[in-house]
Amino acid sequence: MIEEAQLDSLVTRGLKILLIEDDEEDRFLIERILRRSTGDRHSIDWISSSTELSDRLREVQYDAILLDYYLGTKTAEDLVAELTAQSESTAIIVLTGKDASGADEAAFGMAIDFFLSKSDLSPGGIDRAIRYAIRNRDQQVRLRNFSRLVAHDLMGPVGNVKSAAETLSLVLPSLEGDSKELLDVLCSDCENLMSTLSALHDFSMSQAGQLSVEACSLEGILESALSNLNMADVITDGRVFSDSLPQVSVDPKLFTHVFQNLIQNALKYNASKEPRLRISATIGSTGCELRFSDNGIGIAPSKISAVFRPMYRLHGASEYKGTGLGLAVCKEVVERHGGRIWAESSGVEGEGSTFIIRLAGTSAT
Template sequence: DELEKVNRDLNDFTHIVSHDLKAPLMTIESFSDFLLEDYFDVLDENGQEYLDSILKASNNMRELIDNLLTLSRVGRINTEYREVDLGELLAEVQEELKPQIEMKQAIVTGYDLPKLVTQRTWIKQVLMNLIGNGIKFNETNPPRVEITCTETETGYQFKVRDNGIGIPEDQHEHLFKLFQRLEHTNHYPGTGAGLSICKKIIESLGGEIWVESQEGYGSSFIFTVPNADIGEVTDSQVSQAIHADGLVER
């Protein structure tokens, strides 16, 4: 219908614009790297600070573009359905987050994680975002992130709990809005798109996501995932997975 066409057009527009933005950004980054390598010692203190600001802004812009691309793919692209061992997937996430985990000496643990039929790429993205946030927005020593799961009638309910800075209750309703930065997190790096991506992914899979948190007492992000019947995955979904811009894992 008309609404679906508008959504497709908007997603395609976001995808194209994001790709086009990467070209000038790569030029900025390349010349900034040249300055850093060849002329950094020649610059005075102000010049070095300006160059540092350019590099930080470039990194932030790259993260924004990558987040826009991810958002444009969710719902537009169904990656391959398969049986996913969540314990093995968590181990992959821990390996990819190893620099952050080691830098803050964080402890990430998972308990009773099941196997389920779902879209592996997207579930991994959700875990990356939620666990990464649990480490980043955390001043406790050591930061702890715990992933647990309970079975429901239609699938599974996951909880990602941390001992971080927590979220004021009056800000919960704004938490999943696109590029929303909460006041007490403004000094942390990031674009504020991670939770929006999580929400869109989980809803595209037929689940829900919400938060339970108080400021100063950590946060629990809870989401549900239906356990898909692999026999019910349609040919069109498989076709979309094959043409998923490299997202599908083979």
């Protein structure tokens, strides 16, 4: 974690700050308050539209970004994924004209470090917001890196223990009673821990690093996902139906994880004698919308938003195995691409759920 002395030194030396504000009067007001707070130590750049954002972030590594909640037709929700994808370590402060607590609730789960109401702007207030946001972003980056390293480093030893337990089961076939039960529990617990560590690693990776975006065939991504799941036969045996899928600009490795998780969930959380999943796509002037519709057990409408939270599970492990991280990975990946993912369901078993991904500006063809 960044120490207070380090933060003091960083602030004293001067920060690189990007102000994204389309109202010129507000821009001058915010800059004036920043100057009153810090003098001329900070380097403050200003852009008025999101069209300038990508080029600016490629040119300069900023310490903090002050982002107006409303920017033309877009909001912070639309831009934060692009900001985080291009500049993971940069602190993001959203300036809102409404009550900051309301904005925080509305944007729950976004990678925003601080909300500051414009009505509360003052030299001391904006300085505290920047310091808090930098400290928070540093903690989040360190936590993600730590989670990724722990998950990676533990998978080897846990895998060795699992292999040893399975070997003992094979070489000691006559084992009975409590000894046999303990060995079975050990094998099962190791398998569950391996799944959790793998999911934690995937979740950390979904949040980190630069996106490697390229023009990809979603049909190719579907094939890769099924191959990775060792489920290449699910289309031929009628469990997965796919319409013609378009080509879009995404990170193929990360989007393969999205397809894998949605396919697994559709077929796992399904009590039907014949589990089904249909994948379809529509192309509009603003991008692509993907729909994953199943005939599974459904989700109660009141629980739909909760299923995207990390480690949240609707069902106990005795009912359905899982880690509670699959949909959180999907949400992270889609939002880093500037898109949205949500679910629709009546909650009635057999009527299933539909998970919808909307990708705007993906150059869909």
